[in-house]
Amino acid sequence: MTLFALSPDPLDGPALHRRLHSLTDGAVVVFEGVVRNHHNHQAVTALAYEGVEALAAETFAAIEQEAIAQFGLSQVIAIHRVGQVPAGEPAVWVGVASPHRDAAFAGCRYVIDELKQRLPIWKKELYEDGHARWVNEA
Amino acid sequence: MSFTVQYVAYLREAAGRSVETRDARAATAAELYDEVAAAHGFRWSRAAMSVAVNGRVQPWTVRLQPGDEILFLPPASGG
Numbered sequence: 001m002t003l004f005a006l007s008p009d010p011l012d013g014p015a016l017h018r019r020l021h022s023l024t025d026g027a028v029v030v031f032e033g034v035v036r037n038h039h040n041h042q043a044v045t046a047l048a049y050e051g052v053e054a055l056a057a058e059t060f061a062a063i064e065q066e067a068i069a070q071f072g073l074s075q076v077i078a079i080h081r082v083g084q085v086p087a088g089e090p091a092v093w094v095g096v097a098s099p100h101r102d103a104a105f106a107g108c109r110y111v112i113d114e115l116k117q118r119l120p121i122w123k124k125e126l127y128e129d130g131h132a133r134w135v136n137e138a
Numbered sequence: 139m140s141f142t143v144q145y146v147a148y149l150r151e152a153a154g155r156s157v158e159t160r161d162a163r164a165a166t167a168a169e170l171y172d173e174v175a176a177a178h179g180f181r182w183s184r185a186a187m188s189v190a191v192n193g194r195v196q197p198w199t200v201r202l203q204p205g206d207e208i209l210f211l212p213p214a215s216g217g
Contacts, residue, residue, distance in 0.1 A: 033217050049216070050146060050147060051216070052146060052190075052209065052211075054193055055190060055193070055195070055209075055211075080216055080217075091217070092216065092217050112217065115216060115217065116214070116216055116217035117214065118214060119214055119216040120211055120214060121214060121215070121216035122146060122147035122148075122212060122214070122215050122216075123215045123216065124147075134147060134148045134215075135215040136212075136213050136214075136215040137148060137182060137212070137213075138182040138183055138184070138185075138186035138187050138212050138213055
């Protein structure tokens with residue numbers, strides 16, 4: 001079972017976590033990327049994400065295949081929020097399962113690092129004083 | 139030639155729209171970016187961006203056909 005997607009809805013970590021458990025996998029590793037309430041000494045209230053669904057689906061599929069091929073993972077779940085995500089909520093959730101822990105740790109790290117580099121998604125920081133700023137402008 | 143041009147993130151905000159049909163003299167994706175950048179006052183260099191034509195990421199030198207859908211992709215900032 002695999003699940004890679006952009007989600008406009010809040011992420012249900014415990015429900016996703018349960019989907020990774022099986023009798024054949026001895027290791028489950030989860031990474032949650034949570035919206036911080038500060039950046040460069042400024043108070044951040046939320047991040048606003050926008051993504052391109054069709055291109056994201058291709059990127060997700062490529063990363064999933066790479067992770068399974070390179071690390072022998074049994075299951076991979078990766079979901080990235082779109083829309084406005086308040087401080088304290090997860091914006092990205094990655095979970096993997098494999099028979100042994102080395103592959104699970106390495107595979108989870110690979111998936112989140114590649115998603116951050118390659119997923120066609122853009123974020124804007126919304127600050128407490130009302131202004132906003134796009135992150136990583138060209 | 140007439141193209142459909144899509145904008146996301148700060149390009150969308152600067153252009154004031156997410157999509158437009160545009161008649162342009164551009165023969166390549168790079169030339170089209172330069173044309174729309176001048177028209178909308180984009181201050182961002184395409185060096186750090188990429189481009190998708192009809193849903194596929196392509197090199198900036200790709201030659202455009204009438205009716206192509208072009209999407210300019212700023213550097214990703216997910217996570």
